[in-house]
Amino acid sequence: MxxxxxxxxxxxxxxxxxxxxxxxxxxxxxxxxxxxxxxxxxxxxxxxxxxxxxxxxxxxxxxxxxxxxxxxxxxxxxxxxxxxxxxxxTTHASLGARENAILQIGISAPLGSGAVVELLRRVGEDRSAASSFLVDGPCCEHRLAVLRRQLDVAFVWDRCLDKGCRSEILWREQLFVCLPIGHPLLAREELRWSDLQSERLLVPRGKNGPLFDSCLLERIGETGAGPEIEICDAAQVTLLAKIMFGAGFGIAGDALARSVLPGVAWRPLAGENSAIPVKAIWLASNSNPLLHRLLVRARNMVENREQR
CATH class of the missing domain: 1.10.10.10 (Winged helix-like DNA-binding domain superfamily/Winged helix DNA-binding domain)
Incomplete structure (x- = not known):
């Protein structure tokens, strides 16, 4: 055969x-x-x-x-x-990367990677950032990758399953709405989910399915006034172009929302499910020293923010 x-x-x-x-x-x-x-x-x-x-x-x-x-x-x-x-x-496991102490990190969409990049910058004065690999995707894929030791750590939403992993809630991620320039809702300083119930939320699809986690979409639905959801065969850049031309709106963390992009503008969400706890998941048996340095730095960074 x-x-x-x-x-x-x-x-x-x-x-x-x-x-x-x-x-x-x-x-x-x-x-x-x-x-x-x-x-x-x-x-x-x-x-x-x-x-x-x-x-x-x-x-x-x-x-x-x-x-x-x-x-x-x-x-x-x-x-x-x-x-x-x-x-x-049938998956290319990065065993060579593990031997070279490369830190492999999963980020659950639509989390911004700003906080993670800041962590990497602080670990080893940017050296670890050059030896790290960031992967976008849904939390269910990240959890399996952590269990198979293909990822060292993943940052996911608080409701995402973490069975078999160690987990710790580290910070709350503020969600922002992306709308086309000229949209009437941009007249408001902040938005609530109820303001968006007649709008269409565009969700990008990756190679293994929608990049937004089902637990996040369920949480949005719990508001009782959730928007229509459309899964798009589009990368983030293409999705922003669709938004610019009025096909719907997007959501993201504050890292992407700080970006100045042509044709679109961002507004913070307020009220229920506008800021969602983010947790790290990892294996207790993972001995990668960069992982433990990252977790210590993450706790210190969060503690310093809370003391300000």
């Missing part, structure tokens, strides 16, 4: 297992599909196909999501190690 054929089988199986474990991770076909950037109906069909092939139900459907059946839970526990091994086989 050719290696090309084996890789094709690997990716096909991996895609199907992605659906199962996304549903496990999020407790819902809808939220799992959102995290993967696929239609909920497609995820549901694929899982139904797997259940047909197995001859038993993996999930029990209920009014607010899905739960593992007894057989499904046993099967998931048996399959999980193979799933992780298959992911490792």
């Amino acid at each position: 050719s290696s090309k054929f084996v890789r094709r089988i690997d990716y096909s199986i991996l895609r199907f297992l992605h659906y199962v474990f996304a549903a496990c991770e999020h407790g819902s076909f809808h939220r799992g599909a959102l995290a993967l950037g696929v239609e909920a109906s497609a995820l549901s069909r694929r899982i139904h196909d797997i259940e047909d092939a197995l001859g038993f139900a993996i999930f029990r459907r209920c009014h607010n999501g899905v739960l593992l059946t007894e057989q499904g839970g046993s099967w998931v526990n048996d399959v999980r190690p193979h799933y992780e091994a298959l992911r490792d086989k």
Whole structure:
């Protein structure tokens, strides 16, 4: 059997297992599909196909999501190690980077990386910044990467799952709204989610799905007056161009909001879910010295801010 054929089988199986474990991770076909950037109906069909092939139900459907059946839970526990091994086989793990004490950091969109860059600047007087690698993506991907030791640490929203990791809430991230120049809402000094309920929130999609975490989108929905959400096959720069031409609005942390960009302007959010706690997640067994220096610096930086 050719290696090309084996890789094709690997990716096909991996895609199907992605659906199962996304549903496990999020407790819902809808939220799992959102995290993967696929239609909920497609995820549901694929899982139904797997259940047909197995001859038993993996999930029990209920009014607010899905739960593992007894057989499904046993099967998931048996399959999980193979799933992780298959992911490792088809992912370029940066083991060489680990040997060279490079700090690999995940940032959950739409967090600004300003605070993280400031941390790196303070660790080793910029030397660590030259030996660090920043990765954008959703928190579910970052958590798995931390567990597989492909990331040393990830900065994610407080509600993101951290099972198997150490975690610590470090700061609160203020959210800002990006609107096209000339939009009537720019007449206000600050905005609330209720002001945006008739607007469209544009969410960029990465290679593994929407870059915004489903937990953040759920939190926005809890306001009771959330905007319409549109997942866009667009990078951040393209997304800003769409906003400039009136296709919708975006949200980001204060690092990006400080940028002066043509055709758009920023306003701070106020009220419920306008500033969200950010936590670091990492493995207690990770011995990378740069990681522990970073965490100490992060705690000191937050403490100094609070004393001002």
